Amino acid sequence: MKRSLIHVIVFFTVFLTVINLYAQVNEKIWFDGFSRSYFSRDAIDKSKIDDTISANNTSNGYNILDLNTHVNPIDDIEIFSQIRIRNSFGSFFGSGTEINVRQLSAKGVINNKVRFSIGDLFLKQSKFTLYNYNEELFGYENDMLKHYRDIIHYENFYRENRWRSQGIQTDFSFEFDRFIRSIDFDFFVTRPRGSSQINESMYSSDLLLSGGSVISKINKSLTFSGNYINLFEVASSGTHNISLRNPVHDMMLTYNFSNDKNHFEQTLQTGFSKRFWLHSELENNLEDSISNYTEGMYFVLENNYFKKDSTLSLKVGYRYVDPDFRSAGAQSRRVDYTAKRNTIYPTYTNASISRPPSIFDLVSDEQLYNQDLSSILMGFNPIYSNILPYGDATPNRSGIYMSGKFRKKNKSFISKINAGFFNEVIGQGTLEKRNFILFKGAAKINFHRFLNWKKELSVHVSSESELTRRGGDAISSLSLYSHQINTSINAEMAKKFFLQASCKQLNANGNEFLTERNNYGNITYFTSTQIDQKDYLLSFGMLYKFRDNVYANLHYNWWGVKFTDQIYSDYKFNRLLLILSVEL
Amino acid sequence: MKIKTKLIILLGLIFFIHSCTENEFEGPSIENLYGDFEINEQLKIINKNPIFSNNEVVSFHCEFNKPVQWKISIRGLTSSASREITDFSNRIDSNMIFWSGGPSQVPFFTEEVCAIELTFENEIDTLRDTINIVSKKTYENGVWFEDFEDGFPNNGLIYYNTDGGGMTFSVANDNALLGNNYFEMGGRVNWDWPLGNIDLPVNISTTSQNSDNLYINIGILSDLFDLHTGQFINILISEETNTPFNDNLDNNSSDLFESNMEVYKMKVPVDWDGWQLKSFRYSDFEPVSPNNLDINHSMNPSDIKAIRISCQACPSSPGNPICPENFGKEVRTDIDHIIFTLNSALLDQ
Numbered sequence: 023m024k025r026s027l028i029h030v031i032v033f034f035t036v037f038l039t040v041i042n043l044y045a046q047v048n049e050k051i052w053f054d055g056f057s058r059s060y061f062s063r064d065a066i067d068k069s070k071i072d073d074t075i076s077a078n079n080t081s082n083g084y085n086i087l088d089l090n091t092h093v094n095p096i097d098d099i100e101i102f103s104q105i106r107i108r109n110s111f112g113s114f115f116g117s118g119t120e121i122n123v124r125q126l127s128a129k130g131v132i133n134n135k136v137r138f139s140i141g142d143l144f145l146k147q148s149k150f151t152l153y154n155y156n157e158e159l160f161g162y163e164n165d166m167l168k169h170y171r172d173i174i175h176y177e178n179f180y181r182e183n184r185w186r187s188q189g190i191q192t193d194f195s196f197e198f199d200r201f202i203r204s205i206d207f208d209f210f211v212t213r214p215r216g217s218s219q220i221n222e223s224m225y226s227s228d229l230l231l232s233g234g235s236v237i238s239k240i241n242k243s244l245t246f247s248g249n250y251i252n253l254f255e256v257a258s259s260g261t262h263n264i265s266l267r268n269p270v271h272d273m274m275l276t277y278n279f280s281n282d283k284n285h286f287e288q289t290l291q292t293g294f295s296k297r298f299w300l301h302s303e304l305e306n307n308l309e310d311s312i313s314n315y316t317e318g319m320y321f322v323l324e325n326n327y328f329k330k331d332s333t334l335s336l337k338v339g340y341r342y343v344d345p346d347f348r349s350a351g352a353q354s355r356r357v358d359y360t361a362k363r364n365t366i367y368p369t370y371t372n373a374s375i376s377r378p379p380s381i382f383d384l385v386s387d388e389q390l391y392n393q394d395l396s397s398i399l400m401g402f403n404p405i406y407s408n409i410l411p412y413g414d415a416t417p418n419r420s421g422i423y424m425s426g427k428f429r430k431k432n433k434s435f436i437s438k439i440n441a442g443f444f445n446e447v448i449g450q451g452t453l454e455k456r457n458f459i460l461f462k463g464a465a466k467i468n469f470h471r472f473l474n475w476k477k478e479l480s481v482h483v484s485s486e487s488e489l490t491r492r493g494g495d496a497i498s499s500l501s502l503y504s505h506q507i508n509t510s511i512n513a514e515m516a517k518k519f520f521l522q523a524s525c526k527q528l529n530a531n532g533n534e535f536l537t538e539r540n541n542y543g544n545i546t547y548f549t550s551t552q553i554d555q556k557d558y559l560l561s562f563g564m565l566y567k568f569r570d571n572v573y574a575n576l577h578y579n580w581w582g583v584k585f586t587d588q589i590y591s592d593y594k595f596n597r598l599l600l601i602l603s604v605e606l
Numbered sequence: 607m608k609i610k611t612k613l614i615i616l617l618g619l620i621f622f623i624h625s626c627t628e629n630e631f632e633g634p635s636i637e638n639l640y641g642d643f644e645i646n647e648q649l650k651i652i653n654k655n656p657i658f659s660n661n662e663v664v665s666f667h668c669e670f671n672k673p674v675q676w677k678i679s680i681r682g683l684t685s686s687a688s689r690e691i692t693d694f695s696n697r698i699d700s701n702m703i704f705w706s707g708g709p710s711q712v713p714f715f716t717e718e719v720c721a722i723e724l725t726f727e728n729e730i731d732t733l734r735d736t737i738n739i740v741s742k743k744t745y746e747n748g749v750w751f752e753d754f755e756d757g758f759p760n761n762g763l764i765y766y767n768t769d770g771g772g773m774t775f776s777v778a779n780d781n782a783l784l785g786n787n788y789f790e791m792g793g794r795v796n797w798d799w800p801l802g803n804i805d806l807p808v809n810i811s812t813t814s815q816n817s818d819n820l821y822i823n824i825g826i827l828s829d830l831f832d833l834h835t836g837q838f839i840n841i842l843i844s845e846e847t848n849t850p851f852n853d854n855l856d857n858n859s860s861d862l863f864e865s866n867m868e869v870y871k872m873k874v875p876v877d878w879d880g881w882q883l884k885s886f887r888y889s890d891f892e893p894v895s896p897n898n899l900d901i902n903h904s905m906n907p908s909d910i911k912a913i914r915i916s917c918q919a920c921p922s923s924p925g926n927p928i929c930p931e932n933f934g935k936e937v938r939t940d941i942d943h944i945i946f947t948l949n950s951a952l953l954d955q
Contacts, residue, residue, distance in 0.1 A: 345632055418632070448630055448631055448632060449631035449632070450631060450632045450633055450636075451631060451632070451633050451634060451635055451636035451637075451639070452631055452635065452636050452637065453630075453631055495637065497636060497637055497640045497641060498636040498637060498640075535636060537633065544633075545632050545633030545634070546633070546634070547633075547634065547639070547673070548633060548634070548636050548639060550640060
């Protein structure tokens with residue numbers, strides 16, 4: 023009897039504990055995450071290249087699991103961690119398996135009034151203070167290459183044009199019943215780069231980013247917003263007595279009005295920046311001084327029109343950005359041509375020359391991308407982006423721009439265009455100024471919607487052109503034209519099973535001067551460059567969508583570059599790619 | 607606000623911004639960078655009869671129409687000593703570009719006539735002139751030096767592998783870098799790396815400079831006759847403060863270079879003909895035992911207690927064939943004038 027009683031007590035104790043734990047899992051801890059299996063096999067076509075050094079083909083692959091743990095110890099606080107388990111193909115019994123903490127943060131609400139976040143933050147302000155602009159070739163691309171883009175964005179923490187940083191953020195708002203309707207505040211302090219040892223006795227300084235935003239809805243139609251950001255170094259945290267200061271001020275007025283079917287929005291935005299290096303803690307008690315001081319302003323006037331049924335939107339604007347406007351938060355680029363190298367066949371030919379990046383590398387290689395803010399203007403490749411390499415915040419630009427989107431109500435036809443006419447505010451290396459013409463257009467036809475088919479059949483076409491010209495004498499004049507076309511077809515052969523094909527080609531022809539800058543961002547030299555190249559990327563493959571965000575993809579890519587009268591040799595490669603992507 | 611008023615304000619703003627545009631350009635002039643090269647101001651030499659012993663300098667001035675890679679070559683017509691000064695600019699500024707009488711490498715200049723040449727990369731223009739050195743530059747001995755002029759120091763130690771062939775670990779006087787004497791280090795030890803070394807006690811405890819500002823300069827002599835391609839010198843510097851220089855009298859080496867002591871090293875491959883004066887910043891030396899956590903590796907020049915100059919070469923005998931192509935070849939890494947200088951290398955003074 024006694025024994026039976028003990029069994030019953032033990033059974034109920036264990037059973038109730040399990041129930042309690044299960045309840046905790048449900049209420050206080052929950053999980054989600056992401057998993058990806060990736061395998062690629064790249065091969066070089068040696069019939070086109072004099073190369074006996076490079077391997078004929080290479081294969082790479084990995085499995086990753088990003089496990090997100092959300093812990094809610096109390097209702098108003100959530101602690102989040104993302105643990106990555108990565109196993110490269112070819113590793114064996116744990117060798118080659120990495121486990122990393124990829125993200126860690128805590129967020130909550132104090133007294134139902136003030137929100138806060140600590141740890142990994144994803145920050146965005148206005149397009150001139152803190153904004154992670156999309157990389158080149160993005161935006162008018164076909165769906166077939168979307169999985170490559172998704173990987174690049176996921177691996178580099180690119181979310182909604184935000185920069186990832188570690189620090190603390192808080193926001194709160196007030197509502198009023200007279201004079202103004204509401205006012206919202208947001209403040210943050212982050213450390214994009216910590217102090218690090220350069221050599222035995224030298225340490226770099228901490229780099230901090232602080233900022234704040236105020237958004238006030240004055241009345242139903244009028245909204246005012248102001249942003250401030252400052253990227254600065256703390257000289258005392260390192261051994262350098264020279265520290266960066268880059269404050270940027272921004273304000274914007276938005277006026278909205280609408281009727282039953284249409285909505286209009288007018289925006290007036292302006293601001294200014296300063297950038298200098300502070301020399302402090304000088305020997306012999308000398309007073310602090312500054313060097314390389316620059317200041318610049320910008321001005322934007324923009325008009326937007328939307329049809330309320332979302333079938334049409336138009337935008338027309340004028341933008342002026344000073345040559346000396348500098349904003350590290352808005353002018354840091356995603357693609358870093360100077361510090362990064364191609365992952366696939368970084369060198370080629372028997373001379374082992376560095377292989378210049380092609381559109382395929384930009385589309386597929388996440389290692390070419392940057393996650394750090396840069397205090398000076400980063401280099402860019404004029405072939406892929408010469409007009410607005412730093413997005414709307416590109417300095418030394420003045421001009422008008424317009425864009426539009428149109429779609430049929432049943433989404434059988436979707437199109438968008440984007441055009442701009444800019445010129446430099448002052449010349450570079452000459453009094454003559456560059457003139458720029460930008461035109462991009464894309465259209466997608468969903469035949470299945472036209473024909474009322476259940477299975478999808480769609481064709482996508484896009485074209486992007488950039489023309490840069492500068493007059494003047496024979497030495498300084500230039501003309502560069504680049505044109506990119508994309509076509510793709512997507513056909514659902516069986517339920518959730520698609521066949522896909524796409525062609526992407528870029529032609530660039532002309533001449534340009536590449537700017538070289540010193541450590542303080544001042545132009546030191548212009549390298550004359552002749553350009554005549556053709557990049558291409560052909561793809562064919564199949565896709566099986568288990569459901570949204572869960573798919574398996576098998577592709578074959580033919581890609582390469584043809585150079586005419588260039589120092590580089592043509593190259594041609596093939597890739598077989600398999601991706602299984604699961605969002606948990 | 608009426609649309610007409612808005613339009614007027616907008617046009618006014620655009621006109622205002624447009625009129626603010628400065629009539630200038632960013633960066634250097636492209637016309638200058640890519641136009642024909644021209645010399646705007648001829649080469650001027652200030653002080654053509656320098657007395658370098660009085661710390662006089664010779665200054666140069668010249669101006670061109672665009673930035674170019676230029677080179678000033680100074681060659682002693684008697685000593686064959688030479689000095690080169692190079693830069694990339696459109697101006698040779700006499701306030702910044704000057705010569706204080708030292709060579710780029712030994713031999714040293716003497717009282718002699720020197721030919722001056724100014725050349726430009728990718729341009730055919732060459733500007734020539736001469737100067738006459740009235741009194742040659744004199745060098746100070748630094749915070750510590752050894753020139754072997756009084757023979758091998760009494761408190762120093764010499765060790766070499768006595769089983770080797772043609773071992774030359776002794777003071778010689780036939781081909782010194784400066785003065786009369788130098789120290790020969792060479793021979794043949796085909797089966798092992800070390801041939802031998804000399805250890806010298808050092809005391810620079812009054813030095814307050816940090817390791818970035820201490821330079822170790824040493825003259826090294828070799829030849830290319832049947833060169834041993836794997837020969838090198840290892841310079842070891844000890845900051846061991848608790849052990850006497852020669853604690854164990856049974857060996858011919860100092861006891862300050864053990865693996866559990868704070869010792870730093872610099873490896874110098876030797877593959878040239880004749881004398882060369884090499885200079886090394888102390889902070890560029892590496893710890894000998896970096897993984898020994900019991901050693902506090904914090905370089906402090908005032909704690910330097912000894913220096914070891916070690917002659918080594920990769921073994922070549924069939925029993926240990928690391929570089930068999932060097933079998934039977936003589937190693938030669940003779941040395942002279944070991945000088946510790948502060949703030950700059952000897953030839954940069």
